[in-house]
Amino acid sequence: MTSGLAGADFLPLGIASSDKPCPSANCFRFAGANRARIPASVSVMSPLTIMYMVSPRSSSMQLQVIDSHTEGEPTRVVIGGGPDLGNGDLQGRLQQLRDQHDSLRKQVIFEPRGSEVIVGALLGDPVDPVHAAGVIFFNDVGYLGMCGHGTIGVVTTLAHLGRIAPGKHAIETPVGIVQTELHGDGSVSVRNVPSYRYREAVAVDVAGYGRFVGDIAWGGNWFFLVGEHAYNLSVANRVELVAVTTAIRRALADSGIAGADGAVIDHIELFSKPVDPSNSSRNFVLCPGASFDRSPCGTGTSAKMACMYASGALQPGVPWLQEGILGTVFVGSVEVEAGKADSGAPQGQSVIPTITGHAWITAESTLLFDPSDPFPEGIAL
Numbered sequence: 001m002t003s004g005l006a007g008a009d010f011l012p013l014g015i016a017s018s019d020k021p022c023p024s025a026n027c028f029r030f031a032g033a034n035r036a037r038i039p040a041s042v043s044v045m046s047p048l049t050i051m052y053m054v055s056p057r058s059s060s061m062q063l064q065v066i067d068s069h070t071e072g073e074p075t076r077v078v079i080g081g082g083p084d085l086g087n088g089d090l091q092g093r094l095q096q097l098r099d100q101h102d103s104l105r106k107q108v109i110f111e112p113r114g115s116e117v118i119v120g121a122l123l124g125d126p127v128d129p130v131h132a133a134g135v136i137f138f139n140d141v142g143y144l145g146m147c148g149h150g151t152i153g154v155v156t157t158l159a160h161l162g163r164i165a166p167g168k169h170a171i172e173t174p175v176g177i178v179q180t181e182l183h184g185d186g187s188v189s190v191r192n193v194p195s196y197r198y199r200e201a202v203a204v205d206v207a208g209y210g211r212f213v214g215d216i217a218w219g220g221n222w223f224f225l226v227g228e229h230a231y232n233l234s235v236a237n238r239v240e241l242v243a244v245t246t247a248i249r250r251a252l253a254d255s256g257i258a259g260a261d262g263a264v265i266d267h268i269e270l271f272s273k274p275v276d277p278s279n280s281s282r283n284f285v286l287c288p289g290a291s292f293d294r295s296p297c298g299t300g301t302s303a304k305m306a307c308m309y310a311s312g313a314l315q316p317g318v319p320w321l322q323e324g325i326l327g328t329v330f331v332g333s334v335e336v337e338a339g340k341a342d343s344g345a346p347q348g349q350s351v352i353p354t355i356t357g358h359a360w361i362t363a364e365s366t367l368l369f370d371p372s373d374p375f376p377e378g379i380a381l
C-alpha cells in the first residue's frame with residue numbers, strides 16, 4: 001500500500017512560522033482550530049502553522065520535505081503527507097512504518113526524487129509533549145536506530161520552520177531520547193544515547209583483502225572500527241574504500257561476528273591520521289547500504305570515543321575532533337553518568353557522547369507521485 005496523501009482536497013505547501021508571509025494568493029493558514037481540517041492520514045506536529053492551497057493536481061500524492069546537509073551529509077525531513085503512525089512510542093511507530101508503510105522510505109530516498117546518499121527523517125509528535133519531536137531515521141536499505149548528522153539536520157530544520165529557538169531540545173528516537181542544543185551560531189550539539197565498546201580487537205578474514213582487526217562498538221548504530229589498514233582516506237579513493245569496507249561488512253556477517261544479541265554490524269569505519277593536524281583523527285564510514293557518510297558520522301564518532309574511553313585514551317570532557325572524508329569536523333566529548341552509563345555495556349565502559357556540528361538548509365520541496373508514474377516507489381538500483 002502506498003502511504004502519504006493521495007487524492008486529498010488540499011495540497012500542503014509547506015510549514016512556516018506564523019510571521020512568514022504567505023507565498024501565494026491561493027494560500028491560507030491552517031493553525032489552531034483549523035488543524036482539524038487536515039486529513040487524518042497526514043501526520044502533523046501540532047504547534048506548527050501550515051499553509052495549504054487547493055491542489056491543482058489533486059490526484060497526485062504529495063510529501064512535503066525539507067532538505068539540509070550536515071557537514072556534507074544530506075538529511076531529508078518529511079514534514080507533511082506521511083502516514084499517521086499514532087502517538088505510541090517511537091519503537092512501535094518504527095515497526096508500523098517498516099511493516100505497513102515502507103513505500104514512504106522508498107519514495108523519499110530512491111531515485112529520481114532522492115539518492116542512496118540521503119538519510120530520511122520522518123518527523124512526528126513526541127510521546128512526551130515537553131520534547132521537541134519524535135523522529136524515525138531511514139535510508140536506502142532500511143531504518144537507523146539513531147543518526148547523529150540527521151539529528152543535527154532535524155534540529156536545524158525545526159529552527160528553520162520557526163518551531164524552536166536556540167536552547168535545549170529533546171528529540172525522541174527509536175533507541176532513546178536524545179538531548180540536543182541549538183546554539184546561537186546555528187551549530188547543534190547532540191547528546192547521544194549511551195555508547196560503548198562491545199568487543200575489542202576482533203579479527204576477521206576478508207576474501208581478496210586479507211585480515212582486518214577492529215573493535216565492535218555501539219554509538220546508536222553498530223560499528224566495526226578499524227585503525228590499522230593500508231588505505232588512503234581521501235574522496236579520490238572512495239570507490240576502493242567502499243569496496244573494501246563492503247567486503248569487511250560481508251565477511252563479518254558470514255563469520256557470524258555481530259553486535260550484542262546478534263545485532264547486524266551495518267556500519268564499517270576506517271581511521272587514519274587527520275589531514276589537518278589540529279584534528280584528532282580522520283574517518284571513512286560505510287553506511288548500511290552502498291553509500292559512505294560525507295560527514296564525520298555522529299554515531300560513528302560516538303562509537304569511536306566510546307572505544308577510546310574504554311582503552312583509557314580519552315578522558316571525560318576532553319574534546320575529540322573527528323575529521324570526516326570531506327575534511328569537515330564534529331567536535332565530540334564524553335561524560336560518564338552513574339547509573340545510566342552502563343546500560344547494556346561491559347561494566348564501567350559506557351559513556352554519553354556529545355557531538356557538535358552544523359547543518360545548512362538546501363531545499364523546501366513537495367515531492368509529487370503521479371498515479372500513472374511507472375515507478376510509484378522510485379527506482380531501486
Ligand code: PYC
Pocket residue numbers: 073119146147148149150221287293295296297298299300
Ligand atoms: O551521523 O550518525 C550519523 C550517521 C549514520 C549514518 C549516516 N550518518
